[in-house]
């Protein structure tokens with residue numbers, strides 16, 4: 001087994017299968033975590049007002065079991081195989097034949113592909129375990145922020161701690177770069193937020209964005225922050241302008257920044273050192 005794990009093709013295969021399964025779980029997280037947060041806020045608001053807790057059906061990541069949102073048909077284990085079930089069922093519910101969003105298999109395939117890339121680039125060892133954790137969180141945060149403009153603390157904060165813990169052993173950078181990265185990541189966007197707010201009176205981004213960049217700094221070190229901010233701002237601005245030009249979006253409709261930060265973080269994880277070297281070399 002130990003020897004097999006050092007055989008790259010085997011490791012890439014195992015990790016892509018693991019990615020498909022984790023991707024299937026991430027679909028549940030993306031769909032349910034924001035609803036669970038809303039339920040919790042409703043409960044807290046009622047408590048503050050001294051009212052009775054609202055009657056909300058209990059929802060957690062494991063309960064109720066997965067079902068078709070249209071007809072309530074319970075999804076069996078056979079209908080829940082990542083990617084394959086969606087393809088075999090032609091993207092439709094087996095009971096009512098209503099279409100199932102292609103986003104479910106897309107999230108599974110994306111997670112599988114990212115896990116395979118991590119195995120291929122990093123080989124077996126602690127950095128690979130860390131990278132899989134980082135990638136799963138990045139996928140979940142991207143889609144949750146895209147849907148709801150929220151970056152849940154339940155993901156960003158554990159991601160931050162985990163980055164510091166993995167770098168205790170220097171998995172991606174040395175510990176002092178990681179600690180400075182976490183603080184500088186938070187502070188840099190916090191400063192941008194206040195500068196923007198004082199200048200325009202508007203809130204340009206959410207506090208979740210600061211925490212996500214802090215987490216990226218904790219994983220990759222402060223050295224990767226300029227690249228991450230530059231790339232995410234550039235792509236974010238490009239997409240924002242495109243959306244305004246295509247008139248799908250009003251100029252004042254907020255555009256989530258988390259997906260670009262998370263994408264930039266993934267790019268920095270895989271190609272950051274090479275990109276920074278190329279960039280610094282260019283300046284000399």
Ligand SMILES: [Zn+2]
Nearest residue numbers: 068071093096
């Ligand atoms: Zn159905």
